[in-house]
Amino acid sequence: MTIHLNKGHLLALSLILILTIWLGIGLSAGTEEYINPRPLVMDDGLQKVQVEIMKGDLVERAISISGKTAANRSVELKSEIRSKVKAVHKRKGERVKKGDLIVELDARDWPARVEQSKASLRQYKIEYKSAQKLLKKGLINEAQIAQAETALANAKAELTSAKINLAASRITAPFDGIVDQRYVELGDYVKENVNIVKVLDFSPYLVVGNAAEKDASFINIGDPASALLITGDIIKGRISFIAAESDESTRTFPIEMEVENLTGSMTSGLTAKIMVPQPKQFSHLVSPALLILNDQGKLGLKGLTEDDKVIFHSIQIVKAVSNGIWITGLEEESKIITVGQGFVEYGEIVSPVYKTEPQSEQEIEPQASLAETGQE
Numbered sequence: 001m002t003i004h005l006n007k008g009h010l011l012a013l014s015l016i017l018i019l020t021i022w023l024g025i026g027l028s029a030g031t032e033e034y035i036n037p038r039p040l041v042m043d044d045g046l047q048k049v050q051v052e053i054m055k056g057d058l059v060e061r062a063i064s065i066s067g068k069t070a071a072n073r074s075v076e077l078k079s080e081i082r083s084k085v086k087a088v089h090k091r092k093g094e095r096v097k098k099g100d101l102i103v104e105l106d107a108r109d110w111p112a113r114v115e116q117s118k119a120s121l122r123q124y125k126i127e128y129k130s131a132q133k134l135l136k137k138g139l140i141n142e143a144q145i146a147q148a149e150t151a152l153a154n155a156k157a158e159l160t161s162a163k164i165n166l167a168a169s170r171i172t173a174p175f176d177g178i179v180d181q182r183y184v185e186l187g188d189y190v191k192e193n194v195n196i197v198k199v200l201d202f203s204p205y206l207v208v209g210n211a212a213e214k215d216a217s218f219i220n221i222g223d224p225a226s227a228l229l230i231t232g233d234i235i236k237g238r239i240s241f242i243a244a245e246s247d248e249s250t251r252t253f254p255i256e257m258e259v260e261n262l263t264g265s266m267t268s269g270l271t272a273k274i275m276v277p278q279p280k281q282f283s284h285l286v287s288p289a290l291l292i293l294n295d296q297g298k299l300g301l302k303g304l305t306e307d308d309k310v311i312f313h314s315i316q317i318v319k320a321v322s323n324g325i326w327i328t329g330l331e332e333e334s335k336i337i338t339v340g341q342g343f344v345e346y347g348e349i350v351s352p353v354y355k356t357e358p359q360s361e362q363e364i365e366p367q368a369s370l371a372e373t374g375q376e
Helices: 007-034 110-136 142-167
Strands: 048-055 057-070 073-078 083-088 101-105 170-172 177-182 195-201 205-211 224-229 234-242 253-259 271-286 299-304 310-314 316-321 324-328 333-339 351-354
Touching: 048 271, 057 253, 057 316, 073 177, 101 177, 101 195, 110 142, 205 234, 205 271, 224 253, 271 316, 310 333
Parallel strands: 048 351
Antiparallel strands: 048 333, 057 205, 057 271, 073 195, 083 101, 101 170, 177 195, 205 253, 224 234, 224 271, 234 253, 271 324, 299 310, 299 333, 316 324
């Protein structure tokens, strides 16, 4: 049978032929450019992984502890007698010197009692001296002189008690500081053991926190330290206290950093981060994305031995920086798997592709099984 082709048919066939030839040339050229110089599976059948030889360096480090500012001393002064508030001499937030009168209570009859006790004491002193003279003359016995001694001692005790109660009517500052709280007002009636005022001492002041168990043994009293306040200010001081026993509930060790305060001004309770510098430590800078947990829950990296066997390196984090984290636990130079660690097991021998060598992503993909490739 004869097939008659018109011009339209011939033109269509020509276009198809040209397109087929063009596509063939393009695919051929593209294949040449994309050829992987390294096969996915080497002749020995080992899994490929990307490896980087990481070199360590001495790195400055510091123990970081969350904390807050605190007064060096904090005292709540309480009433020792029942009385009415007679006068208020200092406001909240006002500075005081040691001995300054802050609140005055009504002394009632205590001044008169003091004078009465003084007079009684003078009388019993005279009577005791007279009794001693009579005893020497044999006019009284030992029991009578003992009575005179007892009366004199009671008079002294009464005077002391009266003076204490009179002094208790004057609430004074126990040290230089700031009146942080005042719990009474003029005219209030107070009983014994009622809070009157709270006085804080900020010269020097403290930054307090709780050191973790792993850090406490590296901190000593007298160590220089600094603290970054929430205000952005950086203050410097020294470690003045670290507990010898950990807190039972948190298993942390209370710590105090003492800071000189020439102005005496500071606020208690400001959030701060205490930094205690430590000696330089040999560390490696790695990406946090490389960190893994082994079956025992330890943090580490997958690396290679000299004979390219996969091993686990247990590590400790020293500090975090903008471009990674500094860790300890590696040798001075270590071969670390950076790509493909999820496809190899510990003890497996692999074929490393070092990061310094040019390679494509295809080279470090997991090795394909015979079933997946269709090979027998």
